[in-house]
């Protein structure tokens with residue numbers, strides 16, 4: 001991580017990070033992102049929402065990391081089109097809450113098996129006035145098919161488990177993607193051995209101010225044409 005950032009207000013750093021990722025960001029969105037990370041830090045002390053407690057790490061490893069996925073996903077959908085997004089194993093709302101702030105036309109539903117986490121997201125959506133952010137307390141395996149345009153996870157499960165549990169929630173023209181650190185080749189082999197989903201692309205994600213490997217793994221159903 002770069003040094004000497006402590007003196008720069010988080011909101012300014014959020015704006016700089018978004019711009020470095022090629023995103024247009026308004027003052028209101030930067031305020032919302034800042035306020036979301038403050039809420040996360042505050043309620044983490046009570047509800048144990050995420051293992052990261054240091055504000056610097058939350059800003060870079062959670063907020064900037066989640067921001068890094070927006071531009072690659074923008075290419076999938078027409079600007080201003082309402083799309084439905086399912087964030088599976090969302091924890092405290094990562095990346096779902098960040099996506100809802102940056103893309104008001106995306107209707108984001110954050111799913112988690114732990115109720116205090118989905119309750120936190122509900123509260124954050126209300127405080128930040130985000131009508132396009134909702135949460136559901138349920139295990140993804142038990143959820144009725146959602147027919148989503150985009151199903152995403154971050155630091156959630158193996159590719160086999162993620163596709164097993166979440167593949168049926170992807171709509172006909174939809175996409176299934178996983179945000180990961182380094183992708184282990186064994187994980188890909190296990191997925192391919194199963195023969196239902198395959199990795200169609202591994203896209204490098206550049207996270208501002210973070211020197212670590214991050215990628216977006218694109219999954220495709222075996223037998224379906226390239227989407």
Ligand SMILES: C[S@@+](CC[C@H](N)C(=O)[O-])C[C@H]1O[C@@H](n2cnc3c(N)ncnc32)[C@H](O)[C@@H]1O
Pocket residue numbers: 050088089090091092093094095111112113114117138139140141153154155156
């Ligand atoms: C490592 S955390 C990642 C949280 C968040 N995506 C992030 O990047 O910080 C994984 C989350 O998945 C949730 N989870 C695990 N199994 C689940 C399941 N079967 N259905 C829904 N949520 C699940 C856990 O409660 C936890 O919040």
